[in-house]
Amino acid sequence: MLYLDTSALLKLYIREHGSEVVQARVASQDLPLPIWEIQEAELINALRLKAFWQEITPAQVETQIGFFDDRRKRGLYLFPEIQRSSLMNMFRRLSMETPRLGCRTMDIFHVACAVEVAATEFLSFDQRQNALATHAGLNLTTLV
Numbered sequence: 001m002l003y004l005d006t007s008a009l010l011k012l013y014i015r016e017h018g019s020e021v022v023q024a025r026v027a028s029q030d031l032p033l034p035i036w037e038i039q040e041a042e043l044i045n046a047l048r049l050k051a052f053w054q055e056i057t058p059a060q061v062e063t064q065i066g067f068f069d070d071r072r073k074r075g076l077y078l079f080p081e082i083q084r085s086s087l088m089n090m091f092r093r094l095s096m097e098t099p100r101l102g103c104r105t106m107d108i109f110h111v112a113c114a115v116e117v118a119a120t121e122f123l124s125f126d127q128r129q130n131a132l133a134t135h136a137g138l139n140l141t142t143l144v
Contacts, residue, residue: 001031002141003119005110005129006042009035013043013064014050018125025123025141032078034117038109043068080117087116097135101128111136 002025004012011019012026026033047064050056056064071077090112097103103111107129114122115136122133123141130140 001034001117001119002026002029002121002123003034003110003114003117003138005107005122005124005126006039006046007125008123009033009039009043010046013047013067014056021141022123032076034080034113034119035072035077036079036082036113036117038106039113040068042106082113082116087112090115094132094136097132101131101135103128103132107132111138114138 004022004026008018008022010016011022044065047056047061051058051061068077072079087109091108094108094112094115095103098108107126110124111122111129111132114133115138120139121141122130122138124130124133133140
């Protein structure tokens with residue numbers, strides 16, 4: 001199962017550097033993408049920040065959120081049950097690598113969530129987050 005961090009998930013909705021890689025990788029798999037509530041919140045706010053920065057219009061934001069909701073209804077996204085205590089335990093374990101890697105809180109939560117949902121592959125454009133994902137035993141998507 002492929003896990004996208006939020007910056008990679010955003011590339012499914014906004015054309016940015018790396019969008020083609022994300023689109024191709026997602027299209028090449030049959031399983032739905034695991035999404036959790038924090039990731040959904042980050043995506044929605046990232047889209048609205050694009051409007052704030054005048055990169056897209058507020059109407060385009062709402063259209064993209066509508067696409068997200070539609071994909072969710074069609075079963076392209078899986079919202080797995082995540083045990084908060086288990087997620088927090090994994091977060092604490094992974095955060096031990098922060099002095100070495102310099103990971104941010106949400107980077108650690110994304111890797112912890114990927115581990116908790118039993119993802120086998122992780123896609124991020126953040127090198128520190130990728131280093132943490134590798135430490136956690138996840139395979140990285142090769143970014144060409």
